[in-house]
Amino acid sequence: xxxxxxxxxxxxxxxxxxxxxxxxxxxxxxxxxxxxxxxxxxxxxxxxxxxxxxxxxxxxxxxxxxxxxxxxxxxxxxxxxxxxxxxxxxxxxxxxxxxxxxxxxxxxxxxxxxxxxxxxxxxxxxxxxxxxxxxxxxxxxxxxxxxxxxxxxxxxxxxxxxxxxxxxxxxxxxxxxxxxxxxxxxxxxxxxxxxxxxxxxxxxxxxxxxxxxxxxxxxxxxxxxxxxxxxxxxxxxxxxxxxxxxxxxxxxxxxxxxxxxxxxxxxxxxxxxxxxxxxxxxxxxxxxxxxxxxxxxxxxxxxxxxxxxxxxxxxxxxxxxxxxxxxxxxxxxxxxxxxxxxxxxxxxxxxxxxxxxxxxxxxxxxxxxxxxxxxxxxxxxxxxxxxxxxxxxxxxxxxxxxxxxxxxxxxxxxxxxxxxxxxxxxxxxxxxxxxxxxxxxxxxxxxxxxxxxxxxxxxxxxxxxxxxxxxxxxxxxxxxxxxxxxxxxxxxxxxxxxxxxxxxxxxxxxxxxxxxxxxxxxxxxxxxxxxxxxxxxxxxxxxxxxxxxxxxxxxxxxxxxxxxxxxxxxxxxxxxxxxxxxxxxxxxxxxxxxxxxxxxxxxxxxxxxxxxxxxxxxxxxxxxxxxxxxxxxxxxxxxxxxxxxxxxxxxxxxxxxxxxxxxxxxxxxxxxxxxxxxxxxxxxxxxxxxxxxxxxxxxxxxxxxxxxxxxxxxxx
Numbered sequence: 001x002x003x004x005x006x007x008x009x010x011x012x013x014x015x016x017x018x019x020x021x022x023x024x025x026x027x028x029x030x031x032x033x034x035x036x037x038x039x040x041x042x043x044x045x046x047x048x049x050x051x052x053x054x055x056x057x058x059x060x061x062x063x064x065x066x067x068x069x070x071x072x073x074x075x076x077x078x079x080x081x082x083x084x085x086x087x088x089x090x091x092x093x094x095x096x097x098x099x100x101x102x103x104x105x106x107x108x109x110x111x112x113x114x115x116x117x118x119x120x121x122x123x124x125x126x127x128x129x130x131x132x133x134x135x136x137x138x139x140x141x142x143x144x145x146x147x148x149x150x151x152x153x154x155x156x157x158x159x160x161x162x163x164x165x166x167x168x169x170x171x172x173x174x175x176x177x178x179x180x181x182x183x184x185x186x187x188x189x190x191x192x193x194x195x196x197x198x199x200x201x202x203x204x205x206x207x208x209x210x211x212x213x214x215x216x217x218x219x220x221x222x223x224x225x226x227x228x229x230x231x232x233x234x235x236x237x238x239x240x241x242x243x244x245x246x247x248x249x250x251x252x253x254x255x256x257x258x259x260x261x262x263x264x265x266x267x268x269x270x271x272x273x274x275x276x277x278x279x280x281x282x283x284x285x286x287x288x289x290x291x292x293x294x295x296x297x298x299x300x301x302x303x304x305x306x307x308x309x310x311x312x313x314x315x316x317x318x319x320x321x322x323x324x325x326x327x328x329x330x331x332x333x334x335x336x337x338x339x340x341x342x343x344x345x346x347x348x349x350x351x352x353x354x355x356x357x358x359x360x361x362x363x364x365x366x367x368x369x370x371x372x373x374x375x376x377x378x379x380x381x382x383x384x385x386x387x388x389x390x391x392x393x394x395x396x397x398x399x400x401x402x403x404x405x406x407x408x409x410x411x412x413x414x415x416x417x418x419x420x421x422x423x424x425x426x427x428x429x430x431x432x433x434x435x436x437x438x439x440x441x442x443x444x445x446x447x448x449x450x451x452x453x454x455x456x457x458x459x460x461x462x463x464x465x466x467x468x469x470x471x472x473x474x475x476x477x478x479x480x481x482x483x484x485x486x487x488x489x490x491x492x493x494x495x496x497x498x499x500x501x502x503x504x505x506x507x508x509x510x511x512x513x514x515x516x517x518x519x520x521x522x523x524x525x526x527x528x529x530x531x532x533x534x535x536x537x538x539x540x541x542x543x544x545x546x547x548x549x550x551x552x553x554x555x556x557x558x559x560x561x562x563x564x565x566x567x568x569x570x571x572x573x574x575x576x577x578x579x580x581x582x583x584x585x586x587x588x589x590x591x592x593x594x595x596x597x598x599x600x601x602x603x604x605x606x607x608x609x610x611x612x613x614x615x616x617x618x619x620x621x622x623x624x625x626x627x628x629x630x631x632x633x634x635x636x637x638x639x640x641x642x643x644x645x646x647x648x649x650x651x652x653x654x655x656x657x658x659x660x661x662x663x664x665x666x667x668x669x670x671x672x673x674x675x676x677x678x679x680x681x682x683x684x685x686x687x688x689x690x691x692x693x694x695x696x697x698x699x700x701x702x703x704x705x706x707x708x709x710x711x712x713x714x715x716x
Contacts, residue, residue, distance in 0.1 A: 015086040017045050017093065021658045022679040028052060028062065028158075030679055033096060036081075043081060046092040059090055066092050069136055069159040076127035078147070078157040097155060102143035102210070103387050107397045107704060111213035114244045115278060120146070121207045122274040123154040128203065128267035131159060132196040139194060141202035142183040143209070144387060181222065182215050186230045186258050197263040200270055204255030211248070212240035214382060216256060220444050233258065247277045254283075383436065384445035393678065396438060396445065398705040402427035403434065403451075405700035405707060408689040409598075411437070417691060417698060418448065421705055440696055440709045515542075515561065517549035528552055528563060530579070542577060543585055551596040555605040556645070560625065562600055562608060567591065574610065576625055590623065597641065599690075601625065603648050607668070609641050622650075622668060635671045640686035646694040649716040651677075653686050653699070661686060663699050663708075665716035675716050678708060 013019065018035040023044065029052075034045040052058045063083055070080035079095035102120070105112075112120075124146055131138060138145075138159050145158045181189055185201035188194050208216045216234030219225040234256050237249040251273055257263045264270050273283070385397045398405070400421060407420035419436045423429025435449040516529050516539065525545035531538060543549070548566040555561070559579055564572040565588075573588035574596070593613040600609045602622075611620045620638040635641060639661060640653040650666040656676065660683030664674040678684065682703035689698040690712070697710045 014045070014047070014089065014091065015084075017043070017091075019045065022656070024679065024681055034093075036093065042096045044078075044094040044096040046094060048090040053088055053090065062090055068134075069131070072131055072134060072136065072159065074127055074130040075153070076123045076155055077130065077159070078155050094157075097147060097149060099147040099149035099153075099155070102146045102148060102206070105148060106143055106209065106213075106385075107706065110399075110401070111241065112210050114211045114241070114248050117207055117210035118248065118274050118278050119152070120148060120154045120210065121203060122271050122278070124156055124203055124206075125200075125267045125271035125274060127154075127156040128196070128199050129271060132199070132267055137194055137196060138199050138202075139188070140183075141199050141206060143206055146206070181226060181229070182217070184229065185260070187260055189226045189230050195260060195265075196267060197260045197265050200255050200263050200265075200267060201257075201260070203267075203270070204252050208234070208237055208252050208256070211244055211252075212237060214240050218382070220442055230258075245277070247281070247283045250283045251277055382445075383447060384438065386443040392711040394443075394709050395701070396440075396443070396707050396709065398436065398445070398707070400429075400434065400451070400705050402429035403432070403705045405685070405687065405705060408687065408698055408700070408707075410689065410691050416440075417689065419707070421451075423451075438707070440691065440698070513554075513558070515552040515554070515563075517552055517563065526565075528561070542579060546585065553596060553598065553600050555601040555625070556603050557605055560601070560605055562596060562625070564594070564596060570613075574608075576608070589626075599642060599645075602643050602668070603645055609643070609650075620652075622671070633668075633671055635666065638666075640688055641666075642688050642690050642697075644690060644694045644712065647714055651688050651690055651697050651712070653684060653688055656683075661702065663688065663697060663710060665713065667716045675713075677710055677712075680708060684708065 014034075016036060016038040018037055020033045020035065022030055023033050024031045029047045029049045032045045032047070034043050035041070036043050048059065048062055052062075063085075066080060066083040070083060073079065078097065081093040081095065083090075083092055085091070100108075124141070128138065128141075136159060138156065140158060141156070145156060147155045147157060149155065183202045183205045185194070185198040188198060205216060208214075214235075217225060217228045217232070219228055234253070237244050237252055238246070255263055255270065264273070277283070382399055384399060387395045387397065398419070398421070403421040403423055405419050406422045409418045410416075411418060416437050416439045419438055421434045421436065423432040429451065432451045433449075434447070434451040436445055437448050438445045514531050516531060517526060518529070519526055524547070526547060526549045527541055527545050528543040528549050529539040529541050531540070542561065543563075546565060550564050550566070550572070552561055552563040560576055561579060562574065562576045564574055565585070567573055570593050571591065572594055574590040574594060575585050575588060577586060589608075590610060590612075595611050597609050597611075601607070602625075606625055607622045608625045609620065610623055611618055618639070620635045620641055621632050622635065623632045635650070635652060637654040638652045639655075642651045643649075644651060644665075648668070650668055650671075652664045652666050652674065653661050654664055654674065656662045656679075660680075662676055662680065662683060663678040664676050666674045677697075678699065680701065682701055685700040685702050687700045690696070691698060694712055697712055699708045699710065700706075701708060
């Protein structure tokens with residue numbers, strides 16, 4: 001298949017290069033594994049991002065810088081074979097190596113032993129020494145740009161990329177262009193001249209993170225992070241990694257000196273110092289230069305009590321919401337008094353406004369111990385770490401090994417989403433469940449419900465999120481072995497809906513309204529009702545009683561509702577009703593082994609998403625919301641889908657050529673054509689959530705408790 005100039009990702013050939021599969025996305029483009037047919041060798045082929053190809057200055061700088069660092073020849077630098085263009089598509093042909101970026105290693109393993117981290121750092125310093133000797137400054141040293149091979153060899157990639165991007169765009173005050181600048185030196189944050197010591201600073205940050213699992217500066221916004229980098233001393237390594245020797249802490253502090261003149265000016269010297277520490281040496285004042293560095297280190301780094309500093313860091317790095325934030329925002333004496341009052345209220349059967357406080361033995365043990373559980377989990381490590389993949393994608397790595405994301409819901413009226421996490425069956429977490437709150441805009445995360453350890457309690461299920469509950473965004477859970485479900489406000493203790501007795505429940509929100517599917521006494525007779533938030537005791541019946549109801553969902557206007565009624569062990573009938581004609585099921589639109597996604601209606605309310613199983617597998621389709629069976633359109637290979645709430649196209653999860661699920665945009669009028677939005681090496685789960693007005697899609701990664709946040713286009 002011949003490449004056309006603007007469709008390289010869709011072709012098999014680009015000039016002499018046979019594209020085999022995508023292996024990742026870098027700061028400037030897509031990277032493919034390819035075969036150079038002219039020289040008969042495997043290569044990594046990087047193709048400039050489509051949005052950058054139209055910028056002649058970027059293209060020229062890309063080629064000029066690539067040609068410059070193609071001259072670098074070092075065992076710790078990814079080799080550049082050739083630079084060129086096919087049609088309008090600039091490319092780099094690079095050495096293909098089998099290894100993992102440090103960002104993935106951190107995600108998989110967490111902090112590394114300090115000896116292993118320093119051995120990686122020494123190799124990176126050697127690579128930088130070679131580049132600096134040729135007058136090339138990397139400018140973007142970070143874990144994603146350091147690849148570690150199976151034999152332990154570290155290789156640095158993406159030299160000059162930051163300089164190319166900076167040719168026409170200046171760093172914005174909020175870091176929007178370059179993402180959250182965790183690894184940037186103070187002078188770069190201030191748009192001052194960068195030098196070889198700027199790379200040394202960034203390497204110091206990387207080593208700090210490798211050893212401690214944390215960053216020396218953490219904040220809830222890019223603005224605050226830049227302020228801290230440019231005005232404060234970094235956190236001391238041994239506050240977070242007490243097992244690290246003092247010489248390691250001193251070395252990293254020197255590398256991260258705020259004043260560039262106080263850092264080692266030569267990457268070769270950094271390599272020598274790292275080896276000296278690895279050999280058991282100490283960093284004493286054995287040279288005039290080192291004496292100056294250590295003196296600067298002593299003056300610039302405070303010595304707060306470790307416990308105090310740890311609490312400060314924990315408060316800065318995460319947005320604490322839910323019960324933990326409420327509880328620890330109070331003075332100790334006030335907490336004791338409130339805990340006593342809550343216990344008395346619980347045992348006294350306090351009833352308020354049709355809602356009563358949740359029983360303490362159902363989900364969380366006691367207010368104090370529940371908060372302690374969440375606090376301990378908070379302080380162990382950051383709730384999530386964020387990594388930029390491209391200008392349109394970033395990853396949130398959730399620091400909860402052994403778990404996977406199984407459900408997502410948006411907090412309406414707030415910039416946040418809820419993530420339900422379940423322990424993997426083969427792990428020690430197999431019977432546990434947790435709920436997190438993640439803010440994609442601020443790149444923060446917090447614990448709503450800490451991992452539940454008690455037997456049986458992990459059966460609680462996230463049902464959905466509301467626009468407002470007692471004046472604050474809320475979310476809803478069902479409980480195991482009970483006839484109860486609970487509403488939890490963002491800044492209030494969980495409360496139980498008092499007047500609904502249901503063996504099972506389904507819930508969907510639309511503004512301030514809720515749909516409740518429940519039994520009214522007879523377990524075989526289900527009804528669908530609508531209620532307003534904060535008025536659960538006032539319900540309007542929408543259907544007659546009948547078989548079990550599940551998956552209720554509003555149309556965008558709120559007038560129509562789709563739901564399923566059970567007809568067998570794994571079969572259902574699909575109904576759509578008009579809320580102005582209640583208590584009628586009407587005629588079933590579909591019947592069989594069918595299911596509905598959380599938001600099945602198209603924005604105009606005319607079509608529904610539906611999945612159907614048969615002997616050959618599962619298929620997804622769109623059907624008219626009135627006639628149902630007529631004009632049903634199969635969505636080829638799709639395993640999950642959601643509507644864009646504004647532009648009306650479909651966000652679909654389907655396999656790429658490597659059989660890994662990726663996110664695609666599909667025009668409903670042409671479901672056979674799809675535009676690939678993600679090229680994630682591990683792929684994603686069949687789970688996608690579109691937030692707000694369709695600005696972002698949230699996809700759960702397939703290889704661990706992580707999500708991808710994808711900025712969405714206006715057209716597929």
